[in-house]
Amino acid sequence: MxxxxxxxxxxxxxxxxxxxxxxxxxxxxxxxxxxxxxxxxxxxxxxxxxxxxxxxxxxxxxxxxxxxxxxxxxxxxxxxxxxxxxxxxxxxxxxxxxxxxxxxxxxxxxxxxxxxxxxxxxYRFYPAIAAAKSVLDSGRIGELDHIRSYAGHPGGTEFTHAWVHDVKVMGGGALVDNGIHILDLTRYFLGEVVEVKGFRTGHVWSFEGCEDNAFALLRNSRGNIAQLQASWSEWRGYRFRIEVYGTRGCVRASYPPMYADAVWSEKPGGPMRRERFFFPALQIKERLKSYRFTVVQSFIEEFAGFLRAAQGQATPAASGHDGLRAVEIAHAVYQSSADGGTVLFPA
Ligand SMILES: NC(=O)c1ccc[n+]([C@@H]2O[C@H](COP(=O)([O-])OP(=O)(O)OC[C@H]3O[C@@H](n4cnc5c(N)ncnc54)[C@H](O)[C@@H]3O)[C@@H](O)[C@H]2O)c1
The missing domain is CATH 3.40.50.720 (NAD(P)-binding Rossmann-like Domain)
Structure with missing residues (x-):
């Protein structure tokens, strides 16, 4: 071809x-x-x-x-x-x-x-996320311990399409809208999720069947925990953040603005070192061309990954399995919120 x-x-x-x-x-x-x-x-x-x-x-x-x-x-x-x-x-x-x-x-x-x-x-291709992933994979912050993650926007039809707030179209609310990205990113850092507990609330917008906030605890097979929130009542505007804590430090990535930083020590209790990741060229282009510049750049990298994956090569790009797992975890949060139980996935 x-x-x-x-x-x-x-x-x-x-x-x-x-x-x-x-x-x-x-x-x-x-x-x-x-x-x-x-x-x-x-x-x-x-x-x-x-x-x-x-x-x-x-x-x-x-x-x-x-x-x-x-x-x-x-x-x-x-x-x-x-x-x-x-x-x-x-x-x-x-x-x-x-x-x-x-x-x-x-x-x-x-x-x-x-x-x-x-x-x-x-979002896997946002530079702050790529930087955070390479810090974790390098072992600099030690072994993964836990994760805190958040994604939010103001919700409502002034912010996004009316159909995004229709449960028959989306299957849920904030967690399957902007939240599905942060669910994927959290799993990208955490590894496969085997246990889910969650809550959803809908007192702000009252779109039938659509939560405006979802809160989840996810556990992987090694016992690491992620605490996640997806929101449609982030009144300050669109934003997301992921904080990955290890046994000797942590790395945190957020957007907007595109930024990541890491702190770590060579041994527990030792002096802390710090590295900051700024992306000034991207911030200037975003200021000139809006957030769309960043989205298009990430799509270009994602497409390169798609091409490699279709040729059987490894890539950080998300697969169909990744897409399915994110939907399964979101619906596990809904189930847990409805019956108060914990949802287990086979390891
Ligand atoms: N990756 C991201 O960051 C991101 C962000 C926002 C939305 N999305 C997703 O992208 C998708 C599109 O979202 P959008 O914001 O562009 O929505 P949109 O409403 O702006 O565009 C959807 C388009 O699909 C067309 N369409 C509807 N029925 C069709 C049919 N039968 N045949 C052909 N075209 C049809 C509509 O006319 C419309 O032009 C959704 O799945 C949404 O969840 C992804």
Whole structure:
């Protein structure tokens, strides 16, 4: 295969940024733009010099190797299943599915088709997160002990689409919206989650079936704990933070602004050293071009990972399994909140 040729389904807010990133990604090429909203789809197709298609089935022609699913979640399952039936690779936006059952169907279809399924967890490629991960992996802060993580935005239809607050569309609230990214990042640092306990509350916005805050305790098989919150009542605006504590120090990454720092000692009780990670070039470009600059950069790196993964190589990019696990953990938090119990996953 010379270039991996993509059809984009869904030319909305994220689809537009995905198209821009695809065109800047070596080895990848956008060949079709599809949206039921003709004005939107045609405008994006014209911007990138590719044909427009209104019917997503017709967008999956023989000239397409991979599909980018960037529609609201109820369409993720039928679109992914059809793409795999036709032998395409798929990058599907988060949340992978509205429920664990739908997610399992998608993952199983990818496995049966022997095609690559990726989930759009692009925060893994935010430079502060990459810096924090390399600090943990270097062993500088010792062995992993525990994690605190948080993601929030103000919620409500002034901040985001009305459909994001519809349980029939999303399968839940803050935890499967912005929270699904921090769930993935937490699991990225923690390793596989075997036990979940959680609470959800909905007194702020009162969107039926959608929590505006979710609180979770996650445990991995080695006994390390993560404490996580996802919120739709972060009145100061969009932000997330992850703090990873080890036996000899800690590393913390946050956005916005993009920043990470690490403190550690060579031995317990020894003098503390500190390293700060600033990203001034990114901050200047973000100031000029908005947060979209950062998102597009992360998509470009994610696409490079997608290409490597489809060729069977290792990459930090999130797989379909990662997307499914995030949905399963979110729904375990819902179950725990409803019945007061603890949800166990086989190690
Ligand atoms: N990775 C991220 O950081 C991130 C951030 C926000 C949203 N998302 C996810 O990206 C996806 C898209 O979100 P968005 O904010 O771009 O939404 P959006 O509403 O702006 O765009 C969705 C597009 O899908 C189109 N669409 C709907 N039904 C269709 C159909 N049957 N065939 C073809 N097109 C159809 C709509 O017309 C619309 O243009 C969602 O899954 C969302 O959860 C990801």
């Amino acid at each position: 010379n270039e991996m040729r993509f059809a984009l389904i869904g030319c909305g807010e994220i689809g537009g940024l995905r198209a821009e990133a695809l065109q800047k990604s070596p080895g990848l090429k956008l060949v079709r733009a599809c949206d039921v909203d003709a004005a939107r789809g045609k405008a994006l197709a014209a911007q990138h010099g590719v044909p427009y298609e209104s019917d997503w089935h017709a967008a999956l022609g023989d000239d397409v190797d991979a599909v980018l699913v960037s529609t609201p979640p109820p369409l993720h399952t039928p679109m992914c299943l059809e793409a795999f039936r036709l032998g395409k690779h798929v990058l599907c936006e988060k949340p992978l599915a509205r429920s664990p059952e739908e997610g399992r169907q998608i993952v199983e279809a990818a496995r049966a088709a022997k095609r690559h399924l990726a989930t759009g967890f692009n």
